[in-house]
Amino acid sequence: METNNQQQGKFGKWAKKSITARMLMVGILILVLMIPLTYIKSLIYERMLRQQEVVREINQKWGEEVLIYGPILKVPYKTYSEKTLRNTVTKVTRKETIENIKYAYFFPKKLNITSTINPEKKERGIYKTAVYKSNIHITGDFSKPDFSEIEIKDKDILWDKTRVIVQSSNLKGAASLFEIKFNNNKYQLTSKNFNNSTSSKLNHSKYLNLNELESNNLQLIDAPKEKEISFSMEINMKGSEQIRFIPIGKETDVNIKSNWKTANFIGEYLPHNSDKITAEGFNAKWRILDINRPFSQQYFKGIPNLKNYAFGVNFLIPVDEYQKSERSVKYGFLVIGLTFLVFFLIQTMSKISIHPFQYLMIGIALTMFYTLLISISEHSSYFKAYLIAGISVITLITAYSKSILKNNKFTLFIGISLTALYTFIFVIIQLENYALLVGSVGLFLILAAVMFASRKIDWENS
Structure with a gap:
């Protein structure tokens, strides 16, 4: 011991x-x-x-991100195919021509977008986020569609059934009707598929859902059958987080103004003006030509997914x-x-x-x-x-x-x-x-x- x-x-x-x-x-x-x-x-x-959960909940109730894709011209046309029919009794065969209706989609020749954004802060407890009201003015023109790529004759183009499509990520935040004006005629766009999927909560352009709005048939005088046709739209939207546009015009000019002091420009393209940031907020301008982007002006097999080429402004409050x-x-x-x-x-x-x-x-x-x-x-x-x-x-x-x-x-x-x-x-x-x-x-x-x-x-x- x-x-x-x-x-x-x-x-x-x-x-x-x-x-x-x-x-x-x-x-x-x-x-x-x-x-x-x-x-x-x-x-x-x-x-x-x-x-993040609280911010997402506030944004859902107010209106989420705004992404505008359009307007797009939807033109139906006829194609023909042959089908062989055989009579089982007489054993005689014959050929029958089948008429098919397909659709072509054409982007504007010129697209001008002017948007004024009025952001404000929303708070819940100790958390806060930025929401906004926007006034979006869209003008431009469509040139006569070119069907030579698929060798469609003019007589097979259904000009009287031409329509206009606009896609948007946030119809919940729409504060006015979607209307497009050709000459003196106005056409209301109505929702064809309303996506309210939880995938939009992922806040990533890859998963962002777009809601499609489509007009009624344009009058023949408003269809670009013989010449260029000008259009205009006025959209009022409530949104949050960010606002973006897809540059589908052969020449796309975008101008976004706001009194938001901490602007964060996002997407594939940045503003070209050096005086975009001011003491009162920002006044950002973009000019994008078709040569600046890797997609065409016309499609014959549906509207392509171009969300990854969107650009705009982020209004998120920096919480670091x-x-x-x-x-x-x-x-x-x-x-x-x-x-x-x-x-x-x-x-x-x-x-x-x-x-x-x-x-x-x-x-x-x-x-x-x-x-x-x-x-x-x-x-x-x-x-x-x-x-x-x-x-x-x-x-x-x-x-x-x-x-x-x-x-x-x-x-x-x-x-x-x-x-x-x-x-x-x-x-x-x-x-x-x-x-x-x-x-x-x-x-x-x-x-x-x-x-x-x-x-x-x-x-x-x-």
Whole structure:
């Protein structure tokens, strides 16, 4: 028994005095503290999903993204095929000509779109999104359709059954009837297939559903049988997130005006005017020619899916607090490790005893920074949240270290080190393009400082 007690006493003294034992203890504590950091990452992801769910619910009730595809001219024509018929009684065969009705689709020669957007913010609890009302004025003209590609004679074209098609992603947000005007005649477009599928909730052009609207037959005077025919449309739509158009004109000119201050231009094409951003909002202009896009002006086998070539403006309110919080948690290992390293060096060089429980309390305080950051950033800006959480944690650990180290010089050093560390992490998070460069240089300087501070430690006799 006495031998065992002596061995345990020797082990306790070794664990208390040995640098190797203290290093093992600090390393184990760092690994243990990775567990709460993992839970904090899950919390951020959960809050992010909740924010997206609330925004999606608001958008669904108001009206979702607006995507306009059209107008498109739909012209029916006749084709003929032969069918062999055989009389089973007389055994005589004969050929019969079968008449088929098919449809050709033609895009406008010129397409001019002018849209005025009036966005506003909608809030639910701590979450908010941008919705808008839009006035869209569309003009242009159709040239005489060319059927030479499929060798259709003019007499087989059913001009009196010509119609106009417009596709839109958001009929729920329509604030006026869809009407198109040729000469002095107006034609109302009615819905042929109303898609309200949940796939539109995926918020991706690949899955976005389009609702098709079609007019009645145009009068012969309004069909481009002999010459170009001009048209005009006036559309009022409510929407959210973004508004986009597909450049189906041989020449497409689009002008979008708004008082929205944080415009984000999206899609395959960007505005060409350099003065698009103004103090009052933005006035963006696009000019797209048929040579700029990889699709034709006419189709004889249905309307093609051209949603991937849409362009426009995104009105989403930038909510990057969760993304920044998530990035800051990724540096949690670095913050805990460097903080423990500072205490370890002070303990080793000054021979001050720091208990593992005290290391654990410091580590828990460091992890509390991230929960404070997430909760405060939901009600304020990320900068204010980071500042409040940082000051709180630095003050707490500095005050706690005063009771441990019993030395004002070491306490001040702890406070300065933590302030520098959190400032360094904040700078890295803000500088997305230079994060790797600044982080690498900063870590190199930290390593140099640690090597300089530990150069006089007697590792063999400690």
